[in-house]
Amino acid sequence: MAHDRRGCALLAFALSVAASLAAPVPAAAQYFGRNKVRYDDFDFKVLPTSHFDIHFYPEAGDAVGDATRMAERWYERLARTFQHEFKDKKPLVLYADHPDFEQTNILEGQIDQSTGGVTESAKNRVLLPITGSYQDTDHVLGHELVHAFQYDIALSNNGGGLGRMSQLGLWFIEGMAEYLSLGRESPLTAMWLRDALLRDDFPTIDKLSRDYRYFPYRFGQALWAYVGGTYGDDAVITLYRAGLALGPDVALESVLGVRSDSLSALWRQAVESAYRPLMEGRTAPADLGRVLESPATGSGRINLAPSVSPDGRYVAFLSEKDLFAIDLFLADARTGKVIRKLGRSGADPHFDALRYLDSSGSWSPDGRKLVFVVTAGGDMSSPLWTWRAVTSSGRSPSNGSAPSRGPPGRPMAVPSRSRARAAGSATCTSTISKNDRFGGSRTIVTRIYSLPGLRMAAPWRS
Numbered sequence: 001m002a003h004d005r006r007g008c009a010l011l012a013f014a015l016s017v018a019a020s021l022a023a024p025v026p027a028a029a030q031y032f033g034r035n036k037v038r039y040d041d042f043d044f045k046v047l048p049t050s051h052f053d054i055h056f057y058p059e060a061g062d063a064v065g066d067a068t069r070m071a072e073r074w075y076e077r078l079a080r081t082f083q084h085e086f087k088d089k090k091p092l093v094l095y096a097d098h099p100d101f102e103q104t105n106i107l108e109g110q111i112d113q114s115t116g117g118v119t120e121s122a123k124n125r126v127l128l129p130i131t132g133s134y135q136d137t138d139h140v141l142g143h144e145l146v147h148a149f150q151y152d153i154a155l156s157n158n159g160g161g162l163g164r165m166s167q168l169g170l171w172f173i174e175g176m177a178e179y180l181s182l183g184r185e186s187p188l189t190a191m192w193l194r195d196a197l198l199r200d201d202f203p204t205i206d207k208l209s210r211d212y213r214y215f216p217y218r219f220g221q222a223l224w225a226y227v228g229g230t231y232g233d234d235a236v237i238t239l240y241r242a243g244l245a246l247g248p249d250v251a252l253e254s255v256l257g258v259r260s261d262s263l264s265a266l267w268r269q270a271v272e273s274a275y276r277p278l279m280e281g282r283t284a285p286a287d288l289g290r291v292l293e294s295p296a297t298g299s300g301r302i303n304l305a306p307s308v309s310p311d312g313r314y315v316a317f318l319s320e321k322d323l324f325a326i327d328l329f330l331a332d333a334r335t336g337k338v339i340r341k342l343g344r345s346g347a348d349p350h351f352d353a354l355r356y357l358d359s360s361g362s363w364s365p366d367g368r369k370l371v372f373v374v375t376a377g378g379d380m381s382s383p384l385w386t387w388r389a390v391t392s393s394g395r396s397p398s399n400g401s402a403p404s405r406g407p408p409g410r411p412m413a414v415p416s417r418s419r420a421r422a423a424g425s426a427t428c429t430s431t432i433s434k435n436d437r438f439g440g441s442r443t444i445v446t447r448i449y450s451l452p453g454l455r456m457a458a459p460w461r462s
């Protein structure tokens with residue numbers, strides 16, 4: 001696995017939500033010498049709280065107050081867990097959305113879509129975008145604030161310093177941040193564990209430390225969950241402090257009384273006994289159908305976000321099959337044969353990048369047009385592709401989540417760039433602009449979300 005954070009582990013630990021997804025995009029940026037483009041001037045204000053200086057700008061809206069409360073709640077939890085308090089307030093920089101975050105001037109270099117947040121060591125600043133989902137924002141905040149505590153402890157008297165911290169490795173640092181922010185149960189991590197068992201490719205701690213094909217966030221979280229579940233969460237924190245002083249292997253042996261290879265075997269045994277019974281008697285996808293897009297069929301390693309046309313004849317999907325970026329392709333849904341490339345990240349004058357992590361295309365009812373979320377001019381928007389002509393003219397504002405197709409004969413809805421608003425209520429209302437290029441008149445519809453996760457409850461009211 002190529003991981004884009006590997007090169008800057010000393011400078012900053014980031015929450016990366018994807019493994020190899022991140023690889024092609026920074027590579028392209030590097031090869032073509034692209035500079036970071038700043039579209040907006042942010043009028044930052046500072047809101048001091050008990051443990052943070054919150055940097056925000058008015059466009060981030062009401063969500064800032066909620067994110068501030070989340071941050072203080074995380075501080076209380078993590079201070080108790082780490083048995084450690086900050087001496088000084090930490091800067092916490094909130095961006096209104098991901099395209100704004102990508103324009104930050106705090107960090108050099110490109111920030112990829114897969115980076116959910118960053119904690120940097122120079123001034124121990126935490127930077128993150130507010131997402132459309134409070135659950136995601138809370139997770140990223142928790143994850144980054146674990147790093148803030150890790151840095152603070154490493155930089156305190158007898159802490160060992162940043163050099164020692166970076167030697168602990170990504171599974172140690174990032175896995176701990178995932179464990180302490182997500183807890184022991186995670187369906188995503190469980191999927192990675194089951195897959196590793198199925199392929200008989202479950203990593204040892206040694207492999208996790210040396211081989212970046214084993215995604216350190218997921219396997220690291222699972223390993224810390226095993227340590228915390230078996231020895232108690234106090235052992236997790238003791239191990240962190242001991243790891244700074246002694247290095248990870250010696251720390252494991254001195255704190256847990258077990259060598260790293262024995263711990264690897266015990267961990268695998270525990271995962272086997274938890275998941276093997278659940279995997280018995282299941283049907284594998286390959287037993288039910290044919291793989292349409294994979295390296296074996298001439299496509300790339302990464303094939304994402306398939307969206308099948310209403311008549312079932314076509315599938316639009318994202319892939320890095322052309323090496324330099326993740327592009328949008330159209331294929332025959334029965335054979336998988338690629339018909340044409342619909343959109344090219346970094347080479348289309350209408351947009352800067354396709355949103356490849358949190359989005360999937362949606363078709364017009366007649367199957368002639370496709371809408372997809374992109375980043376353009378520092379905002380997220382949703383151009384339409386009339387795939388037969390491959391035009392991407394016209395845009396609607398978007399918050400980056402998947403646009404949804406309405407019932408047959410109804411116009412398509414595209415989520416607007418609405419700021420997350422909650423005000424602590426169980427439901428909240430937002431508006432979306434109705435995209436009228438499928439034949440409807442332009443009106444505003446009301447969308448009702450339930451929290452957490454801002455799920456759509458009543459999508460069609462016009």
Ligand SMILES: [Zn+2]
Binds near residue numbers: 013014016143174177
């Ligand atoms: Zn991280």
